[in-house]
Amino acid sequence: MQQRVLGTGGPKVSAIGLGCMGMSGAYGAADHDESVATIRAALDAGINLLNTGDFYGMGHNESLVREAIQGRRDQAFIAVKFGALRSPDGGWGGFDGRPAAMRNFLTYTLQRLGTDHVDLYQPARIDPTVPVEDTIGAIADMVRAGHVRHIGLSEASAATVRRAQKVHPIAALEIEYSLIDRDVETEVLPTLRELGIGLVAYGVLSRGLLGGDLKPGQNFAPGDFRGHGPRFMPENLAQNHKMVEALASFAAERGVSAAQVAIAWALSRGKDVIPLIGTKRRSRLAEAIAASELTLGSDDLATLETIVRPDQVAGTRYAAPQMALLNG
Template sequence: MITRALGGHGLSVSAIGLGCMGMSQDYGPADDTESVEVVRRAIDLGVTLIDTSMSYGAGHNEELVGRAIAGRRDEVVLATKFGIWRENRGDPPSLNARPENIRGFCEASLARLGTDHIDLYYLHRVDPQVPVEDSVGAMAELVEEGKVRYLGLSECGTDDLERAASTAPISAVQYEWSLFWRELEDDVVPLARKLGIGIVGFSPLGRGFLTGKLSVDALGEDDDRLPDQRFHGEHLATNTARLEQLKELAAARGVTPGQLALAWLLAQGEDVVAIPGTRSRERLAENASAADVSLSADDLREIEETVPRSAWSGERFSYAVHRTTRA
């Protein structure tokens, strides 16, 4: 597994990480025992960046990850988040990034994860009731205390990102980014590069759509993808046609469409890392091997011509998002 630097402060992670949210919420029921084995197998494959959050399953996901990395803590770069808060598993999310609460959030995450430090601590969403400088200032105190090593933000606007970076060193920003959703390329990507901040793409497989194996009709009523416009009606018809074109491009290169999508994202820059989520060891191996797929300039040109940003249809569903409308 190749590694990449995020930011200019010493943080190095695997180019392909593992997003663990779906093991605890939003994508239907999961088996905890199998999820633990997926995390452990990821480490075996050289995946170092393990991504979780205090909000995923109201702490369940951090406990799960803590079980999985027990005895192997020094092999992983552990990333977790605060700011989106759930009191109980299944509750709707709320925002809370008040500085007086952040140390408590961090210490609770440390306990659930079974560790004495968090490698990458994200502000999951900016709390509109709290100046971002106040939240990031409290995060910086955790770095000084040794509880946290590096700082990040997720799905923030560009103004908040600039203000955060002027408050404390920021190593990473996390946004939804894939062939299926490219809105951050307009403003976030240029700004992050100007500020020297690495970019972590979540849902790099288009919430499973770009694998070519997602059955939208089979999604359960509690699946978080159901409110997403991209999976309905004319939007779905358009996107399915584009997916068939992506499959053809992948087949011509001897890879799966998911691997091609991940390789495309990694090819957007050496400062880019992908964190696909999966609950399958088979899919995990497929995702990890995408780091070995090399795309030429001609490959990237053909992908852009065949399935450009403008070819996909529909708005994504997300709460408290960086942007809610398509440019």
């Protein structure tokens, strides 16, 4: 597995990271043993970047990571997001970026992960009621105390990234970036490059859409994010599927899968872009690892621009209330 650096002078991580969210039910049921085996297979393959959040399955995801990395903590670079508030019925209740709340979240995270430090700690969204300087300043205290190694952000605006960077070096911004979600290219990515901050890309497969498995008329299990995702509403999915079919044809002509093209495309964005691969299965992890060796030439990239067009995607990436929390 090739390695990339998370921001200028930052830590080395694998060129692709494993997104563990789906192992805690975000996209329907997950098999516990297969999830654990997938994380272990990632470590075996040299993928050290494991991405989780304390709110993924209300702590379930962190417990799973702990089980999978038992005896191998030094091989893992664990990125944790915090701040999302949950309720017993699984509901969502906004974000809390207050310093005292952060310390509390971190305390429980360390306990669940069975570790004395988190490698990359990130507010999942910017709490509009708390100056980002306060949140980042408090995490910086945790860095000095040895509980956190590096600080990151998630779905923050370019202006917020600048403010945060003045408080403490920011290693990475985690943000959605894929063949069909390229808004970051306008302002966010240039800002990250100017400041020497890495971009950890999530949704590289647009939550499975670009993989081609989701067919028009698809039913989603209760609790599956896509059941209320605008892009996956029946009419939108039908339209989006046509584009995915074109991507699949492009991929088939090159003897690879659509998902592999999407991953290779993300890797082609620059050495400072580290795509997360969200999967709960070893077979898909293997597909992603093979994709990390795939190079798309300039002709291929130009062709892709014509067949997968962000302006032709039907539906936003989140429903309106969640869209309002982006670019914080």
